[in-house]
Amino acid sequence: MLSEKQIETFKTRLLKEKNKTETNIENREVDYDTGELSSYDNHPGDSGDELFLRERDQAMTDMQEEMLSDVDVALKAIEDGTYGICKVCGKEIEIERLDIIPETLLCIEDAKKEEEQLGNDPTSRPSEEAVLDPSVTATGKDIDGATDGFSKVGEFGNSDTPSDKEDGIDPTR
Template sequence: MNHLKPSQIEQLKAALLEEKAELEAHFELNAAHTEDGGPATMQEADGELSSYDNHPADAATTTFERERDMALDEKLGKKLAQVNRALSQMEDGTYGLDAESGEPIPFERLEAIPSTRHTVQNVPDRDPAPERPVEEQVMTLPPKGAGEGRQSHAGRFDDAGAWQAVEDYGNASRTVDPQAEAEAANEMEKLR
């Protein structure tokens, strides 16, 4: 840690302590919503006595929000662990050194990411995101030639124009005046 000036160390420590306070406040706020600090039940989360009369989409929304919150808590928990590790490294004198090579991490990098353990050159490779969704591994391929029929029958009726075709006949909410409909169709043709 000898490559860092005492004023730099104090600046970084203040940043780490501020980040730690924000992260701990997040977890204290979430723990205040439950009696034992654990996750609330579905009934407590949505305030319903029974989910019997709820639409399945309501339950899905609640489930999604709970899973999102759990993922955020997991991510923020890892970040809090990194901040705590950086603070303990400040105490034992190993802060600011690369975890792999032991070379000094530049102050500018520490200023940007105070809890980092690596220089830019030594950041471990992360698993790349899969190129295609995992669902595609179990999906069946479309039939051979799908879409070719639409191209070869261009200009003919396909399902894409179904609403327009139905709309031309009118609907039950208004009376149909064939003369007015014909005039309107002619006007539309002129505009095209």
């Protein structure tokens, strides 16, 4: 069971984290107006850079808002007298875990179970690997001599021009 001093220490840390996160969210709100009426003369890469920066900032804001929510829930648990007790199994949360993640409300076992249910198992492999053929070599041909999908599509034509050939002459002519 956590002592009053430990709970007060965690409350202070959570309040500092809440203040820091709120400040970060407020400072992140950036105006992305480029000041131009038209993007006609802009390079497409500039638009791509701007889109990337917007999406990155939005993802970071989302993560910080989620952290802020977790901190608020932990502060509420302190007020209710349930801080340091796993909300799933009712066991005490290890002090070492609270020291690292003071906003947690789950013991390590239940946190692992929740991660597995969400599909965030660190030992799992991407679903794409189920359809990849590991026998395809770097040459584009698999062990049986068949070509990979990219080569098969290329058989129907491509955008190579005579200037793309080594000697500038199209061998199909």
